[in-house]
Amino acid sequence: MILNYIGSYSLLFSLLISAIIFLISIFSIQNKKESIRNLNKLFFFQFFLVLISFLSLIILFVISEFSNTTVFNNSHTNKPLLYKISGTWGNHEGSLILWLMILTFFVFIYFLKSNTRPIRERLFTIVFQEIIIIGFSIFLLKTSNPFNQVIPTPDQGLGLNPILQDPILAIHPPVLYLGYVSTSLIFSSALASLICLNVNREWASFIKNWIFVSWIFLTLGILLGSIWAYYELGWGGFWFWDPVENISLMPWLCLTALLHCTLVLEKRSSLGSWTIILSIVSFTLSVCGTFLVRSGILNSVHTFANDPDRGVYILIFLFFLIFSSLIIYFLYQDKIISNKDHFNFLSKESSILINNWFVMYFLSVVLIGTIYPIFLEVLSNEKISVGPPFFNKLIIPFLIPFLIFMAIGPNLKWIKAKKFKIPIRLSILLFINLVIAFLVLKIFDEVTLKLTLLLTASFYLFFITFKDLIKKEYKNISQTISHFGFSLLILSIILNSFLSKEIITNLKVGDEINFQENIIKFKKIESSFSSNYQSLIGYFEINNKHLFTPEVRIYDQPEVITSEADIKTNLFKDRFLVINLVKDNDYLNVRYQEKPLMIWIWLSTILITIGGSLSFIKKYEK
């Protein structure tokens, strides 16, 4: 098939172009060139060739060309068109080519958008970026070429894991990758500005845009993954502290810290070297994400593609990146021109420091909790599990002061809050919130010290950010909306977690049970056939008005049984009903849950990203 060759060779040519760009950049740095405009064509072609290669792979998937190994392993003629397309990045090879395409796309955009930066810094950024691109290109061609051929051509493919055949999961990886990959530019630009002694206000306000891009896409990517897990994995949770989820959370936390600390660099010319460290760590964590997910080291529902050899390559590449960036950091970090003034305790910069302090603590909890079991197993052959209780125990107590600081911080001034008359008012408000939280918990008979304090802090943040939102007259709309969104998120999660109710039981057709104030009736069961699965649909009626039709799907290629929950959403709660087959029995396992404020968890996260996006609009208005 000709497309196999087109795809393969355009990758090779793009690698060639990357090498040329790399050499030209090095040459231009040595000769102190004044103009680098001629490079833009090369950047375009570098991207264009990877794009051609990626499109070839998509077409191969669409026409089900099973002479291609990737298509053979991950597709099937019976699959709907959407999932043939999304199957392209639902596997290791395809997802890497997507990764590479985004990488070349972003460096092209960077080149077009960085006119304001000094040429030397741009060239260094390009050098680092090309090293990353070349590294990934070689990785792709050597260990995971998507265009290998199967001889003789098989008649049928092996199919895509049915739980991945889902509209949200079709777009989840590309969105997440946009977030991951754009951290590479933050990394390259940070190192370049360090070498060029440009770690200053101008650089901070330039790199802030890229940090926002990364952070917004990562937030959306995590949100999509979470929504998918909620309705598809069939057990009604949305965050499981699963290693692969943690791995996407870590760069997000790091970027959140970075986002805040660049503000200090921009406004106060301080925390320069900390900004550089966070930039390096963000990218490292993003590559780690790819490495750990794709290498099969993690024991998780998400590791669909397992291949240790590839892990070794990424691991070596990762070590190379970390070591070289650390060397650059230690060579240049004392040259960072920084405002050496001490911070005043009651100032915005101090509160941002406190934000960074807590966020880095959360990051270290997640990091240690995720990788400690791996190290323990390698070193002592002992297997332990680190699950939700560990993370809850270490994170929740620290979340309480964090939320309170988050409420106060944005209301402080830079350098020094002149008159801090607020404490009395703030503490009265805090006390009122304590009473509200206690009463709310009392009504639901859930009073515990931890929960009361947590709810107090989140009510407090909620009311203060809400007040800021109304009162601030759009002065810092991006920040107020994001913070309000975050307070709403935390509040929804807490209320959701202790107000959720569920029942798990076995029912036959015609059975009826009472749960809380609900009567659940199992009316009938029907089966139906689709192109690539057979399904059993249960008909349930709750309180004689809500009809639920959860499904069990039996896919044939590959043979997998999945449960499709039926979820009825309104502003106050989700009703969630899912059925499962029970072996050798004529009854079904029925799980019914009421999950309050579920929709607000999604909406508030969207609000957070809207807040982030607004920072761009404001810039254009200026």
Place this chain on the structure above:
Amino acid sequence: MNFFKYILIILFFFFSSISISSEKNINLELKIFKNLRCLICQGQSIYDSQSDFAESMKLVVRQKLELGMSENEIYSFLEDQYGEWILYDPKFNNKTYFLWILPFLMFLFGALLILRKLGVFKK
């Protein structure tokens, strides 16, 4: 009229508190399910899984609860049978000192850095 209202409210709270106490057992059961790893699954608790292993584990937990065993007794019983791998809540012992303590050390280290930046050490 008002009197009846109060009586109704009191009765409501009375009954709802009763129903809650009978629910407590079920909640405990679910809590235990969520804290146990399904050993044959990929990163799922037995609560999340429908596999044969998970189903039989659920039966075991239910039996032990009916026998009057406490939550912790059930955990240590299962740990003896299957090893620590089954518990999602890692214990604090010589294998896990670092796991539990390292985050706190990081937090303290961060506190030192911040105090330095605030100029507390230079007076």
